[in-house]
Amino acid sequence: MNSTPFAYAPAPESVRPALKPSYGLFIGGRFVAAKAGRSFKTINPATEEPIAEVADAGSHDVARAVDAARKAFPKWSKTRPAERAKLLFRIARRIQERSRELAVLESMNGGKPIKESRDEDLPLVVQHFFHHAGWCDKLPYAFAGAQPRPVGVCGQIIPWNFPLMMAAWKLAPALACGNTCVLKPAETTPLTALMLAEILQECGLPDGVVNIITGGPDAGRAITALAGKGVDKIAFTGSTEVGKAIAKSVAGTGVGLTLELGGKSPNIVFADAALDQAVEGVVSGIWFNQGHVCCAGSRLFIEESAHDDFVARLERRMQQLRVGDPLDKNTDVGAVNSKAQLETINRYLKAGSDEGAAKLEVSCALPKKGFWCRPTIFTGVQPSHTIAREEIFGPVVSVMTFRTPDEAVQRANNTTYGLSAGVWTEKAARALEMSNRLHAGVVWLNTFNRFDASAPFGGYKESGFGREGGRQGLASYVKVGGGR
């Protein structure tokens, strides 16, 4: 990119987060070392440099955290709702104050462009706390006549693609409903959650109400192993494969479960769409956050008559994407989150070519260090191809065609997933009819990848169950009647 005559000058973000060299586990309001004394280095995926050392929780530490949450529950659940609300409002404000710092840390630890962590992730994090703060003293109206009660101790396991946003989506509704939490951030992106722990402490959230445990899959398994033995609810966001394993480990315990899992979401472009707008929607649908988005529009269905024109526009637009330093304000596509994920994506890129799809990719130079993947379009994809069926979780879109709306619906729904769907058409009735017929928890008409604290998000079918956000999302964190 530097070779082009009109290359952008570097525009690095200058704020530096107040980062400690090492972090313990946040249990009972204090940072403590893991009992086994184990820790691991967390790196910047754009440079492969370590940025901090974090504790690696074992099952003993998880049990301690669950204990702390149990002890905190009686008082927290009986705290006057209006007082709980004020604490959550205060937390929202404090995050807002420190949001640039958190955004930079998010980009450093996770690889996402600062433009996104600053303009998408952090505003949504703040909004999520602010929105749910207001629910604390209004739950009887949200569940009219049903006397909603908190569930108890919530074990919450979150992924690495939107680390702080996922923490907010889990913690804010749980706390608003009077629950206490043990949260486990992903192994590769623990830092913003730990900075959030400091903020919670600073804001005066009572000790033990939120406990944050860093570690790998074993720490996650230690949480689900306590289902029914101290943990009253499990909430997980991540892959469908792990979600199923969690559902099995929770079976028979009587513990409630919500799962927000994978997707292979269709983005459907009719020939009558505003094509340039649709191109922008497809770009944000698949290249937002390096494609590390569970609801990414990874299957692009184009009405046959518009295929060639649309693909040409899309490729032209793709070539303008700036791939590189996540902390550069002009970067569109940052680093892939981890080496393991890059290897997964590369396997799918190979499968795409091997199975006969045609590959178009961004032709820019990539940094030498770090984990990078070029935004990629596969055309001529058949429904049976691996890249049309499996979630890649990378910046790779598979293009297919359709002739009639019926065919579009049939092909779009022909998946075990059902997280999101996009439709591009200028005909309102067609858009609404498609929205009725698509099996997906979120349908974006003439837009894509929009989120809001007031709008429930979650999947159909094997994309999971339960919603996050809005009044509907609260249902995951209250008991009504005797059901779970």
Add this chain to the structure above:
Amino acid sequence: MSRSAGSARVEVAKTLKLYMNGAFPRSESGRTIPVKDARKRVVAHASHASRKDLRDAVEAANAAQAKWAAATAYNRGQVIYRIAEMLEARRGEFISLICAIEGRSKADATREVDHAIDRCVCFAGWTDKIASVLGGKQPVAGPYFVFSMPEPTGTVAVVAPDEQPLLAMVSLALPVIAAGNSAIVIAPMTNAPLAIALGEALATSDVPAGVVNILTGIRAELAPWIASHRDIAAVCGARLAAADAKALELGAAENLKRVCLFSEAPKFDDDAFWHSPFAIAPFVEIKTVWHPSAL
């Protein structure tokens, strides 16, 4: 020709069959289980539903579900109200079956049957209100028109307990169909005649064939097949044995069926829960639709 004095009339006993896809087939397995009354006398032989019967029922239920979901909510309400009319017409039959088979008092049986009929009327009124109560317009922070609405999950297996069988089946199955799902009710064997009488009431109401199917069978035997069937979208049940509950949840994890199992509470007598939209909520999916509202 006059009837000869002194010889009592022989009652015409009913053959108990399954209720599936609007018809009353026997179990394909040919198996039956004796039904005893409160005095331990065998009064009938109920069809003992097999795995294959379950699969046939799933096929029927799935085929019926899309059309049922596409019916207007107003129409579904009228159909469910019609069920109440048919139950009312058979009120005496239900009461005497509960008394005869379960040995319960007439007053007790009457309470249960009346409660079941009234609950049916309640759900007839819910169909066109669920979306207002569980869905709505979302006030997002941006120029988008966003609304969330409940949609049916699909085919739901309803595993009913032995206690208060009519009220239990009605309480578990009606929320399911009110939302536009179809139901396969695994009915308690302990009062199979009652379950089949319910099927007859449904068959003469306007419920489309396949929307409700009733299989009399053994819960522990059918639970693993329900759990592993990929075309069942959700399972609900109440007061299940721990082993059956676990089998259902383990198998459900394979394709992430929604599972909603009630234990002791809420009691089926509890209108505060069982007449509420929260009895329906576990069997809907919330779909949120976004559209830009500014150019």
